[in-house]
Structure formats: C-alpha cells, structure tokens
Amino acid sequence: MADENIENAVSRALEEAPPRNFTETVDLAINLRDLDLNEPSNRVDESVVLPAGTGQETSIVVFAEGETALRAEDVADQVLSGDELAELGDDDDAAKDLADDTDFFLAEEAMMQNIGRYLGTVLGPRGKMPDPIGPDDDVVEMVERMKNTVQMRSGERRTFHTRVGAEDMSAEEIADNIDVIIRRLHADLEKGPMNIDSVYIKTTMGPSVEVA
Numbered sequence: 001m002a003d004e005n006i007e008n009a010v011s012r013a014l015e016e017a018p019p020r021n022f023t024e025t026v027d028l029a030i031n032l033r034d035l036d037l038n039e040p041s042n043r044v045d046e047s048v049v050l051p052a053g054t055g056q057e058t059s060i061v062v063f064a065e066g067e068t069a070l071r072a073e074d075v076a077d078q079v080l081s082g083d084e085l086a087e088l089g090d091d092d093d094a095a096k097d098l099a100d101d102t103d104f105f106l107a108e109e110a111m112m113q114n115i116g117r118y119l120g121t122v123l124g125p126r127g128k129m130p131d132p133i134g135p136d137d138d139v140v141e142m143v144e145r146m147k148n149t150v151q152m153r154s155g156e157r158r159t160f161h162t163r164v165g166a167e168d169m170s171a172e173e174i175a176d177n178i179d180v181i182i183r184r185l186h187a188d189l190e191k192g193p194m195n196i197d198s199v200y201i202k203t204t205m206g207p208s209v210e211v212a
Contacts, residue, residue: 006182007175009201009211014167014174017206024204025056026165026174028181030152033197035190037156044154045127046188048162048181052173053148055166060146061098063107063115063130068139075143077102082111089118099123104146105130106139127153152181158197167203174201178211 010026017024035042062072062079072079080088088095099122107115107130115123115130123129131146133139154160162181165174182199189195200208 003175003179005212006178007171009209010171010174010178013201013203013206013209014171016209017167017203020205023055024167024206025163026167026169026201026203027161028164028178029159029161029200029202029208030185031197031199032154032158032160032189032195035158035195037154037158042190043156044152044160044185044188046152046184047149048152048184049145049149050164050177051148051180052165052169052177054150054163055169055174056163058103058147058149059101060104060106060143061102062133062139062143063105063111064133064139065108065111068108068133072106072139072143075140076106082114085111085114085118092122095119095122099126099128102128103151104128104149106133106142106146107131108133109135127151150181152185164201 013026037043059077062076063085064072064079065081069079069081088098105123105128109132112130112132133142150163152160152162164177164181178201185196186192199211201211202208
C-alpha cells in the first residue's frame with residue numbers, strides 16, 4: 001500500500017486538473033540532486049512494471065520467426081520477420097517512424113545481431129534496442145508484462161518524467177504505481193532517498209502537485 005502523502009498528492013492532482021475531452025496521462029516528475037550525471041553510471045535508465053498498469057495503450061513490436069512469431073501475433077501490435085527487418089534497414093524514414101510510434105521492442109536472440117546492423121543507429125539513440133527473447137522465454141508473457149511497463153530515463157538532466165497512469169484510474173492505483181517507482185529509485189541511486197530533491201505529480205494539462 002502506497003504512502004498516504006503520495007495518495008493525497010495524486011488526489012489533489014486529479015481534482016485540480018481542468019476538464020478535458022480526452023483522458024489525460026498522469027505523469028511523475030522527479031528532480032535529482034548530488035549526482036554527477038555526466039557520469040553515465042549515475043544516470044537513471046530503468047524499466048519498471050507498474051502494479052496497476054499504465055492506464056494507456058502500450059505499443060509493442062516483436063521481431064521473430066516461426067513459432068515465436070505465431071504466438072506473438074496474438075498479443076503484440078506488430079510482428080516483423082527477418083526479411084521485413086532488412087527492408088527497414090533500407091528505409092530510414094520507415095525505421096524512424098516505427099521507432100517513434102513504438103514504446104518497446106522484443107526480438108529473438110538470433111535476430112539481435114541483424115537488428116544492431118540494420119536498426120542500431122535508429123533504435124540506439126532513442127533507448128529502444130529490443131529486449132532479447134531467449135529459447136526458453138514465453139513471448140506472450142513478455143509482451144503482457146511490457147504492456148504494464150514504463151521507462152525511466154534521466155540522461156544528463158536532473159529532472160526527468162515518467163508516466164504513472166491515466167486520470168480515469170483511482171488515486172490509490174496511481175499511488176501504488178508511484179510507490180513502486182520511488183522504491184526502485186531509492187534502491188538504485190547511490191545515496192538512495194538523499195539523491196531525490198523533489199517529486200511532483202501532474203496530469204497532461206493540469207497543475208503540478210508536490211509529494212510532501
């Protein structure tokens with residue numbers, strides 16, 4: 001169960017958001033301190049599975065052949081073969097469009113080398129190189145888990161954002177998601193909680209509310 005301060009801040013952010021004719025995303029802004037972010041090892045770069053889900057559609061593309069491809073077709077947004085991968089390598093605009101429109105990629109281990117060859121320059125800088133699918137991995141389970149996953153990435157910036165839900169979720173669900181993210185940061189950052197300066201919650205168009 002999430003900290004009461006987190007849930008109170010989420011409730012305020014939801015209540016203070018002006019009405020919109022679309023479902024807004026709920027985002028978390030985290031301000032770091034006392035970290036040299038010019039040193040890559042200090043940067044935040046984590047995938048986190050949210051217990052209550054993201055509240056929105058997550059686009060997942062799988063590079064696979066044979067049985068794995070057949071199983072992935074039922075759960076992924078798109079399944080691409082080795083031939084289609086090679087075609088993307090010859091079409092820079094199509095590769096960039098795919099990278100920008102897709103949240104996560106998965107690929108059979110045997111295809112990873114060719115993905116680096118054909119798409120490395122497109123996916124690498126975007127932080128979207130695929131997670132490998134091993135021979136014993138269940139691709140359906142991997143895709144389903146990724147649908148509830150968000151990426152936290154600070155780069156060289158002290159402030160970074162991540163999605164934690166949608167405004168039609170309950171404050172308790174969103175607070176549980178935030179709790180998992182903050183716990184992960186506390187575990188991963190060099191000085192734990194001491195490296196977090198402040199945390200804010202906001203809907204897409206709403207005001208920021210600080211977590212006390």
